[in-house]
Amino acid sequence: MAKAKSAFVCTECGAEYPKWQGQCSSCKEWNTLSEVRLAAPRPGAAPSVSTGRSGYSGTLTRKVVDLGQVDLSEVPxxxxxxxxxxxxxxxxxxxxxxxxxxxxxxxxxxxxxxxxxxxxxxxxxxxxxxxxxxxxxxxxxxxxxxxxxxxxxxxxxxxxxxxxxxxxxxxxxxxxxxxxxxxxxxxxxxxxxxxxxxxxxxxxxxxxxxxxxxxxxxxxxxxxxxxxxxxxxxxxxxxxxxxxxxxxxxxxxxxxxxxxxxxxxxxxxxxxxxxxxxxxxxNPSAIFLSRNEEQAPGSLVMVVWEGTRPILVEVQALVDESALGNPRRVAVGLDHNRLAMLLAVLNRHGGLFTGDQDVFLNVVGGVKVLETSADLAVLLAVVSSLQNRALPRELVVFGEVGLSGEIRPVPSGQERIAEAAKHGFTRAIVPRANAPKKSPKGMTVTPVDKLSDALDAL
Known part of the structure; x- marks a missing residue:
């Protein structure tokens, strides 16, 4: 009877090793290798060839096919x-x-x-x-x-x-x-x-x-x-x-x-x-935009792109004087490291210092925003809370903020503006490269090049 073999697989990245070791060489994680006992080959089985870590095996009688001869008809x-x-x-x-x-x-x-x-x-x-x-x-x-x-x-x-x-x-x-x-x-x-x-x-x-x-x-x-x-x-x-x-x-x-x-x-x-x-x-935007009638400082609506459609979500910021030597930076639904970077950009290119303030951010509805188009909306919400001045309810914002304070364009800008106009928003602050040649009916689009321009537009 053939002896069953074993291998050691990393549970983090899937890398496979012939023997156990403390650290995975691929992902550099420690103590993630687990033993996998491979089934013994059956007598009389056809010769097979392994395709790597996925565990698949196929017979050697397969024939190759020219790529140009593959049927391109759409998969039902x-x-x-x-x-x-x-x-x-x-x-x-x-x-x-x-x-x-x-x-x-x-x-x-x-x-x-x-x-x-x-x-x-x-x-x-x-x-x-x-x-x-x-x-x-x-x-x-x-x-x-x-x-x-x-x-x-x-x-x-x-x-x-x-x-x-x-x-x-x-x-x-x-x-x-x-x-x-x-x-x-x-x-x-x-x-x-x-x-x-x-x-x-x-x-x-x-x-x-x-x-x-x-x-x-x-x-x-x-x-x-x-x-x-x-x-x-x-x-x-x-x-x-x-x-x-x-x-x-x-x-x-x-x-x-x-x-x-x-x-x-x-x-x-x-x-x-x-x-x-x-x-x-x-219509996910309708549930994520269930806002209070009275507008509060630090609240702003942004347009994020999820897959193949735009979604309007509300971002809330709370800036308060810190009683600690190391002010807190808390982001729920956003990248914590990117928040620290944006606050540094706000200090250098916007002239607003938040080093002695606790900054809390939250995306309403439990949505996780993974793209950079929320940068400008996050900074304007922080400024609104810092100055204790509410932003207009009909305002919508999107755009990526660079380290030099420039407002960079984001993909599908025209579709984002159209989605905001469909939900009744009448004002928009967007990157200049995303500004349409003709604004939607009833909407005023303000294109900006730098963070200072966006602050002036408020």
Whole structure:
């Protein structure tokens, strides 16, 4: 009998090593290598070639194809029955694709996929595999959400061999695995949820999806720091990685695409958690702009670009005299390091000193702003709070601020202005390169080149 081999995989970056070492040479992290026991080769198996860290192997009888002969016809997509879900996926589910849906406990991962599976089962062959709950628990949730239960095939199983055998027999169009951390392979001598089990289970399921042209939907848990539990190599195997976010104190959930081979990255979908489950929010700007009638200092609306659409969100700043020797800099929904840089630019090129002030920033609605177009709005909100003077309610701002105080243009400036005008805003301060030749009806657009120009425009 051939001896089973083992390797050591970094849980942060997926790098593989023949023996254990304290530090990963690729990502420089310490104590992140975990042992992975590889299955022993079976007698009489066809010779195979490994494709690296992903765990795939293919036979040597494959033939090469000229790139110019590849069919360029568009891949047919299947609607998930949720417009926001389809938007994040890039237009819908692609046959033969593997989609990983991650999120904290209670975010609504199982609810979203159960709603999707029940609706898809009315026209497609769908198998829902649950490894965490019993069939009665899933049925009770479907009944509580008032979902159509006829046609959806259920399987309570944690063995990958059994799941694949059932899938080979039933030949589903969509296969849902809830969750990948509960699945295990008999050949792997480790507990479910470990690095080896998660890696090899995902590889086996993804291989089946590619060969049978089945849509594979995987549920994945996240750790305390928000990263996906299990080896990082799991994200290399799948075609799309989605993250469902939302606090327990908020009824809104955001679905963000972190990786997508069939669509735009960082696309954002918004859902509302109701008694009947998740309901898509088709106009996210409306919920993020629920402002008080009386305008307060430090509040300003900015236009951020999420995936393929603009979204209006409110940023709030609070500047207060610090009683500590080291003033606090707190940013919720924004990059903390970028806030410190912007305050230095405000001091050098705007003439406003905040070194003895505590600065607190918050993006309303729990949205995380990842792009630099919020720079100008953040600084103007800080100035508004510092001077204790409220900004006009009809004002909207966007633009990137450079270290020399210049206001740099951002992508899709015309679409941002049009979105603001659609929601009733009549004034806009934007980079000069983003200013339209003809402003939208009823809106006054003020182009600026430097931070001092923006301060004068207020």
């Amino acid at each position: 997509r299947m609607s998930s029955t949720f417009g926001e879900f389809d938007r994040v996926l890039g237009g819908g589910l692609v046959p033969g694709s593997a989609v990983l849906l991650g999120g904290h406990p209670g975010a609504g991962k199982s609810t979203l996929l159960l709603q999707t599976a029940c609706k898809l089962a009315q026209s497609q062959a769908v198998i829902y595999v649950t490894g965490e709950e019993s069939l009665s628990q899933v049925a009770m949730r479907a009944h509580r959400l008032q979902l159509p239960t006829q046609g959806l095939k259920m399987l309570a199983e944690t063995s990958i061999e059994t799941v694949l055998a059932v899938a080979e027999r039933e030949k589903p169009d969509v296969l849902v695995i809830d969750s990948i951390q509960t699945m295990h392979l008999e050949d792997i001598a480790s507990a479910p949820g470990g690095v080896a089990q998660v890696r090899e289970s995902a590889a086996a399921l993804t291989r089946f999806a590619k060969q049978s042209n089945t849509v594979l939907l995987l549920v994945g848990h996240v750790t305390k720091d928000g990263s996906l539990a299990g080896p990082k190599v799991l994200e290399h195997m799948i075609d799309a990685s989605l993250l469902l976010e939302g606090g327990s104190d908020s009824r809104f959930r955001t679905l963000r695409g972190q990786k997508n081979r069939f669509g735009a990255v960082n696309e954002l979908g918004v859902f509302a958690m109701l008694e009947q489950g998740l309901k898509e929010v088709k």
